Amino acid sequence: MSPVVLTFAPGPEHVRTARLVVxxxxxxxxxxxxxLDDVRLAVGELCARAVSRCALDRARQGDVxxxxxxxxxxxxxxxxxxxxxxxxxxxNVRLPEEVVTKAMAEALSDGVEFLAPAEGRRAAxxxxxNRLPTSA
Amino acid sequence: MDLSxxxxxxxxxxxxxxxxxxxxxxxxALRERLNDLVAAGHYRxxxxxxxxxxxxxTGLGVLVGGLNRVRNHDGSLHLVCSQEKILKVFRIxxxxxxxxxxxxxxxxxxxxDDAAVPGD
Numbered sequence: 001m002s003p004v005v006l007t008f009a010p011g012p013e014h015v016r017t018a019r020l021v022v023x024x025x026x027x028x029x030x031x032x033x034x035x036l037d038d039v040r041l042a043v044g045e046l047c048a049r050a051v052s053r054c055a056l057d058r059a060r061q062g063d064v065x066x067x068x069x070x071x072x073x074x075x076x077x078x079x080x081x082x083x084x085x086x087x088x089x090x091x092n093v094r095l096p097e098e099v100v101t102k103a104m105a106e107a108l109s110d111g112v113e114f115l116a117p118a119e120g121r122r123a124a125x126x127x128x129x130n131r132l133p134t135s136a
Numbered sequence: 137m138d139l140s141x142x143x144x145x146x147x148x149x150x151x152x153x154x155x156x157x158x159x160x161x162x163x164x165a166l167r168e169r170l171n172d173l174v175a176a177g178h179y180r181x182x183x184x185x186x187x188x189x190x191x192x193x194t195g196l197g198v199l200v201g202g203l204n205r206v207r208n209h210d211g212s213l214h215l216v217c218s219q220e221k222i223l224k225v226f227r228i229x230x231x232x233x234x235x236x237x238x239x240x241x242x243x244x245x246x247x248x249d250d251a252a253v254p255g256d
Contacts, residue, residue, distance in 0.1 A: 048192060052160070
């Protein structure tokens, strides 16, 4: 199945929409019910983080074309794992409350990685969940 | 608005009832209500999260901010929550050690201000 992609202007009012979309894809992809709340929360955290990063780095907005000043969420359920990538256009900014957000993403997913923005690459956070229960 | 916040007096406690989703968008409304209550001299608060469907770290930050404010006045902030998905947020952030959390409102109202916070 091709990935589902959602882009939105970096406003806090859109984070709920992103949560709803990702959870809908995760449910259809067959993720266990017990993990859908984890997906909702982890994706909400990282989308909120992306919104806050953009707010903190508003000075950069003028340097970026308007249609690129967006948060992009991609949900890929093609492989054995559900992968959710959240990209934002902000630069190297550090949020004061980021430690809690990262710890929550770690606790709620089966893996999370953070990619710093670099030349030609936007900042990204990637979450994944195993679609099948891991056997003991 | 995906969040409703109400408050009422129950004996010596101000009970804040929260319904809906507490996230980066809606949390400011809860922060404002808690700040208003403290500014009006209410230092013994119970925040009822029974009807909360979602809580993120922004919401946790607001609750911790409220706790700090009432503590500056020797007050207290108790929570009511019995839903596993919301309790999990407090557990994974270690905040079960910070807030007294009760399963029901009547239990919260009966608890002493300095109710011991159970270990995790």
